Amino acid sequence: xxxxxxxxxLCCLAATAQAADVHLLTAARIHxxxxxxxxxxxxAWDDSGRVLAVGEAKALRAQYPDAARxxxxxxxxxxxxxxxxxxxxxLGYALMQADLVGARDKAExxxxxxxxxxxxxDDAWLLGNGWDQNDWPDESFPTAxxxxxxxxxxxxxxxxxxxHAGWANSAAMKxxxxxxxxxxxAGDWQPDGGRILREDGEATGVxxxxxxxxxxxxxxxxxxxYRARALERALAAAAKDGLTGVHDMGVSARDLALxxxxxxxxxxxxxxxxxxxxxxxxxxxxxxxxxxxxxxxxVEMRGVKLYIDGALGSRGAALLADYSDxxxxxxxxxxxxxxxxxxxxxARGCGVQxxxxxxxxRGNRIVIDTYERVLGDDAKDDLRWRxxxxxxxxxxxxxxxxxxxxxxxMQPTHATSDMPWAEERLGKERLSGAYAWQRFLHSGxxxxxxxxxxxxxxxxxxxxxxxxxxxxxxxxxxxxxxPDQRLSAAEALRGFTADAAYAGFDEKxxxxxxxxxxxxxxxxxxxxxxxxxxxxxxxxxxxxxxxxKPVYEAGKSATP
Ligand SMILES: [Zn+2]
Numbered sequence: 001x002x003x004x005x006x007x008x009x010l011c012c013l014a015a016t017a018q019a020a021d022v023h024l025l026t027a028a029r030i031h032x033x034x035x036x037x038x039x040x041x042x043x044a045w046d047d048s049g050r051v052l053a054v055g056e057a058k059a060l061r062a063q064y065p066d067a068a069r070x071x072x073x074x075x076x077x078x079x080x081x082x083x084x085x086x087x088x089x090x091l092g093y094a095l096m097q098a099d100l101v102g103a104r105d106k107a108e109x110x111x112x113x114x115x116x117x118x119x120x121x122d123d124a125w126l127l128g129n130g131w132d133q134n135d136w137p138d139e140s141f142p143t144a145x146x147x148x149x150x151x152x153x154x155x156x157x158x159x160x161x162x163x164h165a166g167w168a169n170s171a172a173m174k175x176x177x178x179x180x181x182x183x184x185x186a187g188d189w190q191p192d193g194g195r196i197l198r199e200d201g202e203a204t205g206v207x208x209x210x211x212x213x214x215x216x217x218x219x220x221x222x223x224x225x226y227r228a229r230a231l232e233r234a235l236a237a238a239a240k241d242g243l244t245g246v247h248d249m250g251v252s253a254r255d256l257a258l259x260x261x262x263x264x265x266x267x268x269x270x271x272x273x274x275x276x277x278x279x280x281x282x283x284x285x286x287x288x289x290x291x292x293x294x295x296x297x298x299v300e301m302r303g304v305k306l307y308i309d310g311a312l313g314s315r316g317a318a319l320l321a322d323y324s325d326x327x328x329x330x331x332x333x334x335x336x337x338x339x340x341x342x343x344x345x346x347a348r349g350c351g352v353q354x355x356x357x358x359x360x361x362r363g364n365r366i367v368i369d370t371y372e373r374v375l376g377d378d379a380k381d382d383l384r385w386r387x388x389x390x391x392x393x394x395x396x397x398x399x400x401x402x403x404x405x406x407x408x409x410m411q412p413t414h415a416t417s418d419m420p421w422a423e424e425r426l427g428k429e430r431l432s433g434a435y436a437w438q439r440f441l442h443s444g445x446x447x448x449x450x451x452x453x454x455x456x457x458x459x460x461x462x463x464x465x466x467x468x469x470x471x472x473x474x475x476x477x478x479x480x481x482x483p484d485q486r487l488s489a490a491e492a493l494r495g496f497t498a499d500a501a502y503a504g505f506d507e508k509x510x511x512x513x514x515x516x517x518x519x520x521x522x523x524x525x526x527x528x529x530x531x532x533x534x535x536x537x538x539x540x541x542x543x544x545x546x547x548x549k550p551v552y553e554a555g556k557s558a559t560p
Pocket of ligand 1: 249
């Protein structure tokens, strides 16, 4: 049996004895991700959370005879998991809302909303997410009327499970119409990049993609207290899932200020590499004040997140040829290429790392062409620009990443979420460059892995599972989808540790367990490199540690 020293014990040992300045962890195996010394059984770190040594248990006990000992028994220790692409405040907001995932019919949705409503002030909107009409007996889209009887006055707005549609009640649509000038939701007009569902010319209550902004624009701004609670929930969720770091894509100056406050107060249990939200205030601050790093090392901002195209599900990804299931449609660019290049040049001038969302093969080509032009001879300077998603890339463009030092930042669960319909959208031939993890690895590019939470679950175990199996959680399809692109468990783990750290310029601090590195690690009941791939999604996380201190321990509730 393993035993984990409690936080209380750590604190008191440290308070009473000099000897506790060193902590010594032993376990059946420690995977260090350090090629120089990949497998050890003991690790020592100091009170500041810096790893002092890794090696054999006996040798380290002799070297640090007075260390506070932590014996993890049969457990396996891995470096802390890093999600190279997530949205932390988005996760927090989602966790603050009514959870509709798995609701089996509309009645269950309404029942969950009524229960959740009890926690709300009288004048608040009722927000929820996670509904999926495909799970209901009647698979047609719901309508405002389905919500109106239970919620005649309070505005209700519910995101669909994929985030690409929202469902409003009549009270919410009334607020939207009050904010509109010259027209109503009725008629036959449609907003850019979106669709208002209508029946006999009247809006039914469902808004798709770009049309969701009509409601988004009138939602009340969350106040700071609400935002702080949302962040606390997101941090607790991340720690519970074994995450010690996240690359937070699209962070406003206001969000960064909140993270700094949490870091100052010692409440930031996650290492955040924040990427500024486009050409806004946060990027302007980087250009005037320089790259940002909190003295405690838990928050930094040295990059910017840009967008070139939309998403594949809603046919917004920019393709070089027509969508296979919609002639004449090649998707859309959300930033015009000239404007985009201007922002990239500005970032280059400020020494800021560029990370661009590109999903379609046209979107990816524009980004790589732009990077090549802007970087020129600087491409050799280790700038580590990134392509976020790199989902459908022309096979000719894949080998262009490595020579430019460009990182492919990909999300294994996107592949398994999209596999049921990706071939319809793309046809067979284009799939050769779709979610092509092995092709990127073979080309010599760095492959950083993540989840894109809250679009997908933040749980990196699901990412490891999807990366190694390319199957859904029921094991479908047999053998995996486009199985030649599967990763080995070791490659997948590297994508969530050392290579994610590299993508954030953090490889000298995290992603590996070696002397001088931060003691960020996860204790697992079983060895992810030894269990059958089919069980990677339910590995038991016993505890999560950041800077040598536990931020999550199974059985102990930490959620505020
Ligand atoms: Zn994202």
